[in-house]
Amino acid sequence: MNSIEKKVVTRFAPSPTGFLHIGGVRTAIFSYLYAKKMGGTFILRIEDTDKEREVAGSIEHIMESLRWLNIEWDYGPDKPGTFGSCIQSERLASYKKYALQLIDKGLAYPDPYTKEEVEKFRQDAEAQKKPFLFRNYRPETFDEWDGSKPLRLKVPEVKRYVWEDAVRGQLEAGEEMLDDIVLIKSDGYPTYNFAHIIDDLEMGVTHIMRADEFIASQPKFLSIYDALEIPYPVFVSLPPILRDDRTKKLGKRDGAKDILDYRTEGYLPEAMFNFLTLIGWNPGTEKEVFTKDELINEFDLHRIQKSGGAFNEEKLKWLNKEHLNSLSASKYKELVLKAIPAKYTGLPSFTEDRLEKLMPVIRERTHIMADVTTAFEVCEYDFVFTDPDVSLDILRFKKDPDVHSAAPRLQHLALLLETADFSSPDTIKSAVWDYAEQEGRGEVLWPMRVALTGLERSPDPFTVAYIIGQTDTLRRLQAAYDKIGHAK
RNA sequence: GGCCCUAUCGUCUAACGGUUAGGACGGAGCCUUCUCAAGGCUUAAAUCAGGGUUCGAUUCCCUGUAGGGUCACCA
Numbered sequence: 001m002n003s004i005e006k007k008v009v010t011r012f013a014p015s016p017t018g019f020l021h022i023g024g025v026r027t028a029i030f031s032y033l034y035a036k037k038m039g040g041t042f043i044l045r046i047e048d049t050d051k052e053r054e055v056a057g058s059i060e061h062i063m064e065s066l067r068w069l070n071i072e073w074d075y076g077p078d079k080p081g082t083f084g085s086c087i088q089s090e091r092l093a094s095y096k097k098y099a100l101q102l103i104d105k106g107l108a109y110p111d112p113y114t115k116e117e118v119e120k121f122r123q124d125a126e127a128q129k130k131p132f133l134f135r136n137y138r139p140e141t142f143d144e145w146d147g148s149k150p151l152r153l154k155v156p157e158v159k160r161y162v163w164e165d166a167v168r169g170q171l172e173a174g175e176e177m178l179d180d181i182v183l184i185k186s187d188g189y190p191t192y193n194f195a196h197i198i199d200d201l202e203m204g205v206t207h208i209m210r211a212d213e214f215i216a217s218q219p220k221f222l223s224i225y226d227a228l229e230i231p232y233p234v235f236v237s238l239p240p241i242l243r244d245d246r247t248k249k250l251g252k253r254d255g256a257k258d259i260l261d262y263r264t265e266g267y268l269p270e271a272m273f274n275f276l277t278l279i280g281w282n283p284g285t286e287k288e289v290f291t292k293d294e295l296i297n298e299f300d301l302h303r304i305q306k307s308g309g310a311f312n313e314e315k316l317k318w319l320n321k322e323h324l325n326s327l328s329a330s331k332y333k334e335l336v337l338k339a340i341p342a343k344y345t346g347l348p349s350f351t352e353d354r355l356e357k358l359m360p361v362i363r364e365r366t367h368i369m370a371d372v373t374t375a376f377e378v379c380e381y382d383f384v385f386t387d388p389d390v391s392l393d394i395l396r397f398k399k400d401p402d403v404h405s406a407a408p409r410l411q412h413l414a415l416l417l418e419t420a421d422f423s424s425p426d427t428i429k430s431a432v433w434d435y436a437e438q439e440g441r442g443e444v445l446w447p448m449r450v451a452l453t454g455l456e457r458s459p460d461p462f463t464v465a466y467i468i469g470q471t472d473t474l475r476r477l478q479a480a481y482d483k484i485g486h487a488k
Numbered sequence: 489g490g491c492c493c494u495a496u497c498g499u500c501u502a503a504c505g506g507u508u509a510g511g512a513c514g515g516a517g518c519c520u521u522c523u524c525a526a527g528g529c530u531u532a533a534a535u536c537a538g539g540g541u542u543c544g545a546u547u548c549c550c551u552g553u554a555g556g557g558u559c560a561c562c563a
Contacts, residue, residue, distance in 0.1 A: 013563090015562080015563050017563080049562090049563080052562085115561075118561090122560095129489075129490090130490090131490060131491085132559085149561095168493075171492080173491065174492095176491060176559090177559080179559095181561095182560085187561075189561090191560090191562085191563085192562070193563090196563090212494095212556095212557070213556095213557050213563095214557095214558090214563090215492065215557075215558080216491075216493085216557065216558035217559090218492090237493090239494085240556075244499085246499085249557080278500065278512095279500070280500095282500080282501060284502070285502090286502080286510080286511045288500090288513090305500095307493090307556090308555095309499085309500060309501085311499095311500095312499050314499080315500065315512080316513095317513090361525095363526095365525050399522095440522090441521085444522080445522040446523070447522090448522085449523070450522095455523085455524085456524080457523050457525080458523070458524065459523095459524080459525080460522080460524095461522080
């Protein structure tokens with residue numbers, strides 16, 4: 001075919017055997033990005049031909065994961081196309097149709113042996129230190145296929161295959177990889193090897209992006225294309241995502257998490273999308289923070305890496321903060337509100353005004369949204385809504401350990417702040433600054449901040465005073481002053 | 489083991505065969521500072537090894553080494 005503009009069609013084809021992890025999602029992202037970049041179509045196909053391994057609820061879980069990441073599919077389990085369903089178990093008729101074609105051509109035949117017999121062949125071959133090839137046991141004449149036996153391909157030609165991979169360039173593999181592989185299992189379901197080729201054909205898939213672990217099987221796939229006499233799509237082998245220590249591919253067994261766990265932990269889908277795109281691909285520029293639309297625009301098959309990359313959570317955290325920072329004020333506030341523990345929301349001090357003033361403080365101290373919850377839980381922000389119980393020990397400024405010397409300073413601060421302008425942290429600062437300079441900044445500001453927050457470590461006193469307002473500020477200064485007065 | 493693939497700072501990565509091998513995360517240091525953050529600046533840190541080809545290899549070729557993948561009625 002020599003159509004000038006063949007519309008790009010890509011697909012992401014997970015099997016419903018559980019959740020989606022980092023690696024799977026990255027494959028989905030690349031497929032999606034390329035389709036969108038080329039103005040093409042992206043298909044979500046469910047490869048549920050192994051009924052043993054299937055896990056109930058997986059399909060919904062996979063769709064939810066992709067939706068979270070804002071990866072939308074043009075066709076999917078919930079949106080069939082003119083080609084029919086996107087769920088393989090609902091496409092059995094198609095596989096049968098092409099299987100019959102191959103039988104007619106004499107290129108497929110039922111396996112006459114029992115499982116045990118085949119297993120014995122395999123062991124014999126192994127004992128002789130030779131690779132097991134079913135085609136060495138191929139029967140002379142083929143029986144009729146009644147569906148009770150596995151249907152095998154008769155390899156059309158045993159030869160060395162050479163093919164193009166958009167990432168690896170020219171690849172080749174020898175005849176030892178070619179065999180009479182099973183096309184349709186004895187349970188009536190097709191194998192991956194066969195089903196994906198039929199589906200890609202019927203769905204018009206132009207580019208197959210998948211993990212590079214499939215490279216080894218490529219000659220088998222190509223022999224099926226040849227037997228069917230159909231053209232090859234473009235093969236795009238994606239490098240693996242490795243474990244942190246780079247020792248092996250990240251997999252479920254090595255603690256690869258459900259992608260939705262990252263949602264629970266408070267990561268932004270935009271950050272995750274951005275981050276995953278940058279493992280195994282880069283734009284060739286020094287820009288690293290991207291929106292989805294920018295990535296669609298920049299994405300390019302030729303800059304996909306050959307070698308595997310490790311998943312580095314530290315960098316994800318950083319990227320998440322970058323994305324957090326670019327959020328609009330209203331969107332940010334919405335997220336923070338979800339993260340604040342419920343025990344605060346009923347408090348009379350939980351006012352719109354306080355919340356609004358608190359936002360920039362949280363924004364500058366937060367990398368992932370879970371940090372907000374954590375901060376409240378360890379009382380880092382408790383002072384915002386609750387008067388602190390100030391401990392005299394903390395109130396004591398290191399360089400002037402006599403807590404009694406803080407009392408007159410608190411008193412003077414209260415005096416200054418009584419008439420101060422509370423319209424911004426800066427105006428509060430200017431009200432007390434001269435005094436602080438004169439007495440010693442630490443000597444004045446430390447007790448002030450501690451009186452307001454009860455914390456050794458917190459945002460600066462001016463910001464705190466601004467958030468809680470004049471009334472509470474004065475009351476807290478007074479409370480601390482009183483406490484010192486009672487101290488021995 | 490056979491076959492296949494890969495190899496630049498700790499990590500993600502850049503570099504038409506000619507660069508002081510660049511950027512980012514993380515690290516260290518400094519600045520800012522009442523504290524903790526945030527921010528700014530500075531800095532350490534890499535071409536797996538050995539042979540070729542070439543005036544010149546991170547880049548091309550070979551060998552070795554290391555790592556990974558795959559050899560199912562799993563995908």
